[in-house]
Amino acid sequence: MTIEELMPDEDLIPAEKFCASHHIEASFIRVLHESGLITVKDLQGSVFLQAAELPELEKFVRWHYELSINPEGIEVIDRLLRQIDELREENRSLLNKLRRYESGEPHAFREADL
Numbered sequence: 001m002t003i004e005e006l007m008p009d010e011d012l013i014p015a016e017k018f019c020a021s022h023h024i025e026a027s028f029i030r031v032l033h034e035s036g037l038i039t040v041k042d043l044q045g046s047v048f049l050q051a052a053e054l055p056e057l058e059k060f061v062r063w064h065y066e067l068s069i070n071p072e073g074i075e076v077i078d079r080l081l082r083q084i085d086e087l088r089e090e091n092r093s094l095l096n097k098l099r100r101y102e103s104g105e106p107h108a109f110r111e112a113d114l
Contacts, residue, residue: 011051012041018049022061031071032060037078 019026029047032038038057041048049057060078063069069077 012043012048013051013054015040015047015049018054018057022058024061024065028061028064028071029057032057032074035071035075037075 015026015029018024019029026047029038029040029049033040037060038053039050041050060074063074063077064071
């Protein structure tokens with residue numbers, strides 16, 4: 001059975017090919033996977049990356065190889081950036097609710113919004 005038959009609906013990239021094209025060690029992919037930063041698929045003894053995760057993975061590669069940030073630091077930075085994004089979204093939502101309330105829109109501010 002081929003890899004395509006096992007996972008026909010997913011875009012999978014061989015980790016070995018990604019590592020060769022980015023001049024990185026396969027152990028870095030393993031460390032990122034073990035820390036939960038990326039997911040990998042192990043099919044027929046080969047490791048594959050999901051194409052949808054490539055932008056994140058490439059960002060982690062730059063942080064590690066260009067900025068010398070260790071995997072633990074990558075975890076912390078990634079978590080903090082995600083928290084900032086969540087707080088920005090929450091802030092935007094609260095500002096929109098405040099604007100509706102201040103504009104006097106009828107039914108603009110419900111108790112459910114509190």
